[in-house]
Amino acid sequence: MLRLSPWTKRLLCLAALLCLAPAATPRFFEFSDASFELSSEAKGVAHTGSHEERIIAALDAIRSGNMADARATVDALIAEQPNYRLAQLLRADLYAMRVMPLSTIGGGVASAPSNVLDDLRKEALVRIAHRNDKIYADRLPANIVAFAPQQKFAILIDAATSRLYVFANDNGQPKRVRDHYVTVGLLGVDKKIEGDQRSPLGVYFVTSHLPREQLDKTYGSLADLYGVGAWPISYPNELDRSQSRTGHGIWLHGSPAATYARAPQASNGCVVLTNEEMLDVAQYLQPGNTPVISVPAIKWVNAEQWQQQHNAGLALLEQWKSSWETLNTQQYLNFYSPDFRSGEGQDISTWREQKAAVNAGKTWSKVQLNDVSIFAAGPQASQMVATFNQNYRSNNLNNQMKKRLYWQQDAAGWKIVWEGNALN
Structure with a gap:
């Protein structure tokens, strides 16, 4: 048997x-x-x-x-x-x-x-x-307040839905081009320290492109982790540094050959796409120019609301500039938060003293702002980041620089929490 x-x-x-x-x-x-x-x-x-x-x-x-x-x-x-x-x-x-x-x-x-x-x-x-989620199909992101003329596209990452959006600069208004599923940090978002396995939240910019060939030479077999290539972003930004946030090597990149797509939260802090979708997004990235706005959740608004916010953002910047060039010291200083820090590390008290002393020696000044962009991060777009080329002239000083202002909205309105040279 x-x-x-x-x-x-x-x-x-x-x-x-x-x-x-x-x-x-x-x-x-x-x-x-x-x-x-x-x-x-x-x-x-x-x-x-x-x-x-x-x-x-x-x-x-x-x-x-x-x-x-x-x-x-x-x-x-x-x-x-x-x-x-x-x-x-x-x-x-x-x-x-x-x-x-x-x-x-x-x-x-x-x-x-x-x-x-x-x-x-x-x-x-x-x-x-x-x-x-079809409700937002005809909405615009409040997180894109104003494009600079040379910025053709912006990247917007919604951490709550694991989604990356590409928006085009359509005569100054954001126009949705495409969107893709993405992976973010294993422990979520709001990166604070090196190695916390979180993705950052804020306004950043693509800084460079690391093609796969370069990654292979640098990392050997470990380069497969980044798939078709990597596009580093500017974490930590200026505000992150002032808040003592640490970490480096935050990239947009592809996936390993043996993994088509990764889980919604699986990276060490980078934003990861499938290889084919990373190549699709890559065509819209301009190193040194393309913003990458990472937010807890996108704030969607209708076209009328977007235009109102666009106008209000530019008006706020114009009011700040006007108070500065008219030497209205008190009005100018009212734009600054009690938590303010300058790019040189000055707190609000030192800043007030310096600006009052400087303005006392001025008889006239002119401030011109060019290539202005404004993008909003934070919960409900409560943080605005304005970047521009500044041309300052007065009776005793001429100065040109690329400047960045970080604004925070609170009960008192919009206040500047950081001001200084744009690092990228």
């Missing part, structure tokens, strides 16, 4: 279940409570579109019970991107559903590490949440 091993017996039992079991009622309860029957022989039609559009279409097909289309879509995705882990997870679930209902994404691979499954579930939910 033929003796079968325990594993052989288990495999034969599973085969019998696959052949004899009645149709199951698979569901992902967090997406839908609708019941549906599975036809294992049905041949589905693969959805088309971007990889993200297709993974969402597969999830929608599962939710509606169209398992054949879901399988066809996932199989086509994996044929193109075998390292797309979320697609691989859905494939495992789809085949497990032939014999049992599933209560959650990843239920078909219960032996996988729980942290891996949690990350993939978060990715699925983040992608679906973005698709479902």
